[in-house]
Ligand code: DO4
């Protein structure tokens with residue numbers, strides 16, 4: 649069972665459930681977290697709550713594919729984990745050593761260490777949803793999407809659901825100096841999540857989720873890569889436990905869990921590219937890449 653938000657004909661955001669058969673049922677809750685809280689109050693589960701609504705209603709007459717989807721949750725904060733897959737470690741080693749690796753790096757160490765890398769990625773205002781624009785940084789010449797599975801968390805750290813995320817990244821800025829990480833990761837529209845949240849109770853094996861990334865330029869596919877969460881070095885609960893340590897975590901926080909797909913080293917995103925990140929069973933997150941003119945907002 650997946651939970652989405654879409655814009656109805658009156659331009660009002662509506663929460664809805666999508667079944668495995670892609671039938672859409674509007675839900676009588678303002679947002680994802682209201683549904684979770686209500687399930688808790690009723691001593692029920694989110695899945696049970698949704699199934700009760702479904703048995704008492706009829707599916708939407710507009711097909712899922714035709715809905716104007718919105719970001720599935722307006723997460724106050726998005727955090728991210730890094731170097732949780734070998735592929736990311738190798739990519740970071742390449743960009744930080746100009747491909748001339750001859751010693752142990754920070755990235756080798758964090759891949760092996762007990763403490764994972766966790767960083768602040770985004771806020772609600774910087775995060776976009778399906779079919780929206782992700783922006784390029786004007787001071788970077790080497791930018792890529794990072795396709796990642798995202799965990800939707802309660803403030804207590806329960807994993808309420810799984811979504812798809814894009815941790816847009818500047819390889820040149822991070823490669824120049826790891827202290828530049830916040831600039832390599834955080835800017836306007838540098839994070840996308842969606843199109844849906846798959847309820848945890850309906851995910852059979854979270855360590856067997858396939859992730860596929862495709863990048864198109866002028867309608868032609870420039871890149872396709874795939875990976876599986878089974879390749880991850882760490883456990884989801886382990887990442888969540890470090891995020892929670894001595895921290896205030898808000899209901900509906902999203903934690904991205906690291907990338908395992910890195911386009912070839914000579915590849916950089918361009919204005920007009922289209923990115924598709926698909927996790928079968930959750931959905932396909934489509935983003936349009938746009939250059940932005942660097943304008944300070946006062
Ligand atoms: O150390 C940099 C961050 C790496 C990252 O974002 C990832 O592995 O997904």
Ligand code: MG
Nearest residue numbers: 794815906907
């Ligand atoms: Mg990442």
